[in-house]
Amino acid sequence: MVDEEKLKILLIEYSAKDAETVLKILSRSGFQIDYLCVATADDLQAALKLLNWDVILSDYASPRLNACDVIKLIKNQGLDIPLIVASSDIGEEAAENIMALGAYDFMMKANLARLVPVIRRSLREVKNYQRFITAQAALQKSEVLFQAITSNLPGVVFQFQLGKNNQASFPYVSDASETLLGLSPQKLMSNPELFPELILSEDKESYRQLMMTSAEQLSTWNWEGCIQVKGDSDIKWVSLRATPRRMLDGAMLWDGIMINITRNKLTEREIARSREQLAELSSYLQKVKEQERARIAREIHDDIGGTLTAIKCELLPCMDKTARKLEFYQQKAKSIESLVDRVIDSTRRISLDLRPGILDCGIVAAVQWQAKEFSDRTGIVCRVSCDNDEISLDSDLAIAIFRVFQETLTNISKHANASRIQVKLVELEGLILLDVMDDGCGITEIDMEKQDSFGIRGMRERCLQLKGNFHISGESEKGTKVTILIPTGDPEYDSEQAHDLNSRFKEFSQSEPIKKRKQISRL
Structure with missing residues (x-):
């Protein structure tokens, strides 16, 4: 409330006698007055800019500046100053009209007994209105902030309520429900039973039990389960976490968030x-x-x-x-x-x-020697293609590539029933590529997923240890292709280099394997 010791009052079209009467009444009530009398619109505008007035007292029917003109000027300047209108002679209809336009109160000059209570009430109303405006602005700011947070959270923010009769409802659901649940917030709030229908049958009981335990013990509701959105063939894993609080009517209300954890589970x-x-x-x-x-x-x-x-x-x-x-x-x-x-x-x-001593002569000589040994032993033609006669590699890397090549040839001799093999060994910019293709029966997905396929697992693990990539693919009766791409330098490379490695590996590994035996015969 404004300090009564410093009441700033603006008098409009008041005679010196009337002004003196008003000031005496206010002084006897404990107010210290800071006042100004104006009579024209220009003076009023200047006064409004001069101070922040607490109250304006205006004559109703002044020839130069009446109460209606005062209300317009105050509104045009966007001010909210209590205007109290006084008149010597005015009817009830005119009083109602001026109050409807925005005056705080109206009274007769001959009877100013209500002046002090009216001023006090006006000041309280102004103070309360200012508080209301401040609270409303803070509420709007909080609402904007809340909407910004919920719209950027990787999950559905919600309020879930369970009434005394176990009637479920969603008082609030964020927009992310459309993405995660396939249901708009309005639809879910209107039909709360739609969410339990999304839960897979094997997870519904745990959902219900954990909810009831949370309600009974007022403990955090933590639940993980699977849902399937209508029309979507994929199953999603979701994690629900909510904090309960009991309402005055006995209902239980949870504030929580629900996120998609499918990627984490996979x-x-x-x-x-x-x-x-x-x-x-x-x-x-x-x-x-x-x-x-x-x-x-x-x-x-x-x-x-x-x-x-x-x-x-x-x-x-x-x-x-x-x-x-x-x-x-x-x-x-x-x-x-x-x-x-x-x-x-x-x-x-x-x-x-x-350890073949030929490795001391380089990886190219070692691969060529192993290919010849393999051909002599099995009768399977094995041709090696390499752009360089010598590729300088770290000894550990050379041994790893050589062992992968050995294991590949072993698998071909055991399972492929091939007659010809084409080997490509290439040094790229900071990378070594080994590509082995045969014209055999072709490996299948089932063969690669067998529990006892330790040869393939071993080759893959060797490549991963060296920060490289390993890929094997095949088609029935059209052959098998094994591709490895390994960095030749420091294995601690950044994400951009890793992306480049994966892109180049994808380019090589997606090239077609041997389609026909005649194609190899031309090599």
Whole structure:
């Protein structure tokens, strides 16, 4: 409320006598007056700009500036100052008319007993109206902010109410319901039973139970389940989280948000599936490692160990003191030499199995050597195409590519029933591309998803460890294509480089595999 000690009052067309009467009445009521008397429209406009007046007292029927003109001037300037009209002689009809135009009150000059109460009431009304305007502006600002937040949230903001008779309703639903639920906010608020109809049958009971538990214990309502939008073949995973509060009438009201977590759920399943496959692959690799160790131990024991034992047996007769002819020692020397050559051959063979020495000559020579070895062993024609005679690679990367190539050839010999293979080894800008195509029976999706397809899993894992890409595809009776694309430099590359790698890999991997056996014969 305006401080009564400093009442600013503007008098319009008041005589000095009338003004003195008004000031005395106000002073006796405790007001300290700051006033100004004006008589023309120009003076009124200047006065309105001079101060923020608390009250305006105007004569009703002044010849130069009447009350109707005062109301128009106040409205034109967008001001809300209480206008109290006083008159010496005026009828009720005129009083009603001036009040309808916007005057706060009307009274007779001969009876100003109501002046102080009217001023006090006017000041209170102005104060209350200012508070109302401020609250309304804050409410509008809050509403705009709320709408901006809800429209940008990745989910549906809602209010859900459950009455005493378990009657459900949605007092509020944000616009995102159209995207997530396939229902407009108006439709869902008008027909709240439409939402439970979207929930899959196996999740409806958990939805209801968790809602009732939240209502009974006033605890947060957390629910995850699947919905299927009408006309949509895909099933969505949604997460609902809402906080309850009990209303005065006993109803329960939840304020919450519902978001689409389908991508997260699919990612979780894929991670779980990948972990399971990695565990199987790790177990398989451990088993293979133990088998390889057993094989190497067996070969060392049976082959090298047996040969060394034979050498020892040949040497024993030469160690005694029995006199023998020269021919005997010469024969033993030849026999021991033959046995030593056998040990050397066995050692070289085992060493090549562990790590082909040809890798020291570069990845191109290693791939060409492996292709020739494979052709000689299986009779399957294997042609290698490479633009460069030498590609400089890190030893770990070279071994990884070589092992992927070996595994690819092994799979072809076991399953493809192919007669020809085309191999492409290309060095690109910071990348190495290995492309292997055969003209066999063609791998299928079922073959690639088999639980025991550890060869494919192993190749894929090798490529992923090197931040590369692996792709295998095939068509029945039209062949299979294996493509790998691996960075040759620092594997810690940024997102733009990763996008470029994926784009280039997609370009190579989508090229058609061998369509006909005749095509390979021309290579």
